Amino acid sequence: MSLIQLHHIHFTYPSGFEALNDVHFDLQKGEKLALMGANGSGKSSLLLLLAGVLKPQSGEYRIEGEQFRYCRKWRNKLCRQIGYVFQDPDVQVVSTHVQEDVAFGLRNMGLKEPEVNRRVDQYLELCGIAGLKERAIHTLSYGQKKQVALAGVLAMEPQVIMLDEPFAWLDYRQSQRLHKVLNQLADQGKTLIISTHSSDFASRWADSIMVMKEGQLRFNGHPEALFSDDQVVDQLDIAPLMVEVEKVV
Ligand SMILES: Nc1ncnc2c1ncn2[C@@H]1O[C@H](COP(=O)(O)OP(=O)(O)OP(=O)(O)O)[C@@H](O)[C@H]1O
Numbered sequence: 138m139s140l141i142q143l144h145h146i147h148f149t150y151p152s153g154f155e156a157l158n159d160v161h162f163d164l165q166k167g168e169k170l171a172l173m174g175a176n177g178s179g180k181s182s183l184l185l186l187l188a189g190v191l192k193p194q195s196g197e198y199r200i201e202g203e204q205f206r207y208c209r210k211w212r213n214k215l216c217r218q219i220g221y222v223f224q225d226p227d228v229q230v231v232s233t234h235v236q237e238d239v240a241f242g243l244r245n246m247g248l249k250e251p252e253v254n255r256r257v258d259q260y261l262e263l264c265g266i267a268g269l270k271e272r273a274i275h276t277l278s279y280g281q282k283k284q285v286a287l288a289g290v291l292a293m294e295p296q297v298i299m300l301d302e303p304f305a306w307l308d309y310r311q312s313q314r315l316h317k318v319l320n321q322l323a324d325q326g327k328t329l330i331i332s333t334h335s336s337d338f339a340s341r342w343a344d345s346i347m348v349m350k351e352g353q354l355r356f357n358g359h360p361e362a363l364f365s366d367d368q369v370v371d372q373l374d375i376a377p378l379m380v381e382v383e384k385v386v
C-alpha cells in the first residue's frame with residue numbers, strides 16, 4: 138500500500154489564486170523524492186498541503202490508505218508522522234532560545250524532560266549546531282535559524298521528512314553535513330521529500346522527481362527519464378544538468 142496518496146487535489150488560496158490544480162500521485166514508504174519547478178509553481182503549497190496546513194477544496198489526501206481528516210486530532214497525529222521544515226525558518230521557529238525551540242515539539246508530544254534534553258543535545262549535534270544551544274534566536278543568522286528548524290523537526294523522529302529548499306542559505310560545510318544527515322535518514326528507512334532548484338542534487342540523490350508547473354504536476358518519474366530529454370527539461374523550466382553544460386562548453 139502507498140504511504141501517501143493524493144487524488145485529484147485542487148487548492149485555491151483565499152485570494153482566488155489556484156496553487157494546486159488536479160495534483161495526483163502515490164508515494165511509497167522509504168522513497169527519496171525531489172520536488173522541482175520554477176518559482177511560484179506550487180512546491181511549497183504542495184508541501185503545506187501534505188503537512189496538513191492547507192486544506193484542499195476538492196480531492197483526497199490519504200495516508201496509509203486512510204483519508205486525512207482536517208481536525209485537531211488528525212493534525213496532531215500527522216505532526217508525529219510527517220515533519221515539515223519550512224522554506225523560511227522565521228515562520229517555523231517559535232521560541233526565544235535555541236534549546237527551547239528544539240524542545241518545543243518534543244514537549245508537545247508529551248515526552249519526559251530527560252528524554253527531551255537527550256534529544257535536544259543529540260539533534261543539535263547531528264545538525265552541527267551544538268555550539269548554538271544557549272543562544273537567543275534573534276542573534277542567529279538566517280542559515281543558522283534554518284538549522285535550528287531542521288533540528289527541531291528531526292528531534293521529533295517522524296517517519297516522513299519534508300524539507301523545503303534546505304540547502305538555500307547553507308554554507309559549504311553545513312551543506313556537506315546536511316548531505317550526510319540525509320543519507321543517515323535514508324539508511325534508517327525514512328521517507329524523504331525535498332524541494333530543490335538544484336537539478337544536480339535531484340538527479341544524484343532522488344529515487345524519483347516530481348516537477349510542478351503552474352500548479353500542475355507535470356512530471357513524475359525517474360531522474361534519468363527527466364534529464365535525458367533536454368526539451369522536456371526546458372519546457373518544465375528547470376536547469377539542465379551541469380555535466381551537460383560542461384560538455385557543451
Ligand atoms: N498565501 C497566499 N495567498 C495567495 N497566493 C499565494 C499564497 N502563497 C502562495 N501563493 C501563490 O501560489 C503560487 C505557488 O506558490 P508556492 O509558494 O507554492 O511556489 P513555490 O513553487 O514554492 O515557489 P518558490 O520556488 O519561489 O519557493 C504562487 O503564485 C504564489 O504567489
Ligand SMILES: [Mg+2]
Pocket residue numbers: 180181182224301
Ligand atoms: Mg517554495
